[in-house]
Amino acid sequence: MDTAERTLGPELRQRIAASFHRQHLEATGRLLASIAHDVRSAVASIVYSADFLDTRGGSVQEDVLRAMAHDIAEASRRLSLTVDSLLDCARLGPAISVPVSLREVMSRAQGLLRSFYRDGAHSLRVELVAGAEWVRGNPVVVEQIFVNLLLSAAECAEAASLVIVSAQSTPSSVPFVAEALSVPSATGMVEVRVRGDGALLAQRFADPLPGAAYEGEVVGLRLAVADAEAAAATQGGRLSLDHGAEGLSFVVRLPRSEGPR
C-alpha cells in the first residue's frame, strides 16, 4: 500500500472502486462499439457485392463478376482478421502482428469518439509524415491505444480544445523487440505524439495525486492511459508522458511497418 492509498478513508476507497468499475465498463463499451463498427464495415461490402451478384449476376460481364468476387474475398479476409485480432486480445489465439495504417486507425478512432468530441466542441488534427504511416501490431489493440489517448487528451480539457496527433519515424529500434515479435519489416519505430491541453494534462498527472483527485474523471483518465500503456507494451512498444515546453503530451512508440505489399 503506497502513501497516497494509506491516507484514503474506507468511504473514499469504495467510491474509487466504483469509479474504476464504471470506467472499465465504459472502456469495454468503447471496445465493443469499435469492433461492431469494424465488423459492420466489412459486412457492408460483402452484403453489397453478394446481393448484386445474387440479383444481377446473370447479366453482368465476366470481368465485373470476377472483380466483385475478389472484393467479397478481400472483405471476408478482413473480417477474419478482426476475429483473429479479438481472439489474440482475449489470449485465445496466436499473436496477430500485421501492418496497421495509422491514418485508418485515427479515422476510425475519430469516428468512434465523434459524439464526445462534438459535445465538447473539441477538434482533432492528424499530421502523419511519410514513413510514419504504418505500424505493426494487432489492429484492434492499436486502435484501442489511440482511442484511449484521444479520449484522455480531450477529456482533461476544460473548454473546447484542439488535439493534435503527429507521427514521425525513429531510426533506432530495440532489436530484441522485432526478434521477439518475429517482425522482420519492423525497421524502426514510429513515434506518435498526442497533444491536447498540455498544462491541464500535467495537472491531472501530477504525482503524487492528492486523495480527492483519485475520483471521477482523473481516475478515468489514469485508467485509460494505464490501459493504453499496457496495450502498447504488448505490441512491442511503449507509452510515455513527455513534459515538453507546451506541457504534457502522450508519446507512443510502436514498431514501424512498410505497409501491406
Add this chain to the structure above:
Amino acid sequence: MTRLLMLDFDEHLVSAVSRTLQQEGVDVVAVRSVESARHEAENQHFDVALLDCDLLDAAELAAFSELPVILTTSFLEPEGQHRFFSRAPLMRKPFTSAQLLSALRATSALPGLENVNLLDVLRRANSEAKSLVLAVGRARLFVEDGELVHAEFDGISGERALAEVLAHGAQAEVVTISGQAERRTIQRPFQALLLDLLRHIEEREQRESAFADEGREDTSTHFKGPRS
C-alpha cells in the same frame, strides 16, 4: 453521365459501388478523407454526394451544401435520418445496390436515373443483349439475351401480361431480381412486339379518353396479339 462523389474509407465497398453504379451510367469519384472530398467538390462538377457520415462533422457537411447528399453510417442510427445531420437521407450499412439506386432516384439531381422507366430498361437490355428478370410491382418480366421471353401479371401471362404492365405499370419502380423463365410465353422479337404494344397502348388511351368525354367506361382493353 451522372457524377457521384463518394466519401468512404472502405475500399472494397467503394469499388463495389463504383462498379455497380457504372452499369447504371453513373461515374463515381471516390475519396477516403473529408479534405479530399471537399477538394473534389470544389474543383469538379458532381450531381450527388454519397458520404460516410462516420467520417464527418456537421460543420464539414456544410461544404457539400450545393449538392444533394445521401449519408451512410456503420453506427446504429435510426434508419432514414441521422441525429446530427437532419438535412440528408441516411442509409445504414449494410445496404444493397437496389437500396442505393432507390435513394439516388429519390434525389432530384439524377435525371438520368430518375427518368428510367420500364421501356428504357427493356430497350437497353435489348440493345445490350442482356439477360435479366424484372419486378415491376406485382409483375415479372423475363428477358433472355435481350429478348422478352415471358411476362406474368395478376394471373395472366405472355403478351397480354406485358401490355397490362406497360399500360399500368410503366412508371412503377423497376427492380432487377434473380431468377429465370420457367416457360416461354412470348415468341415475337422484341422490336416488333414493342411497336405493336405501343400502338395498342396509344389506341387504348385515345379510346379511354373518348369514353371519358362521353362519361362511359371502356371495356375493350385487351391486347389481342400480333396484327396481320
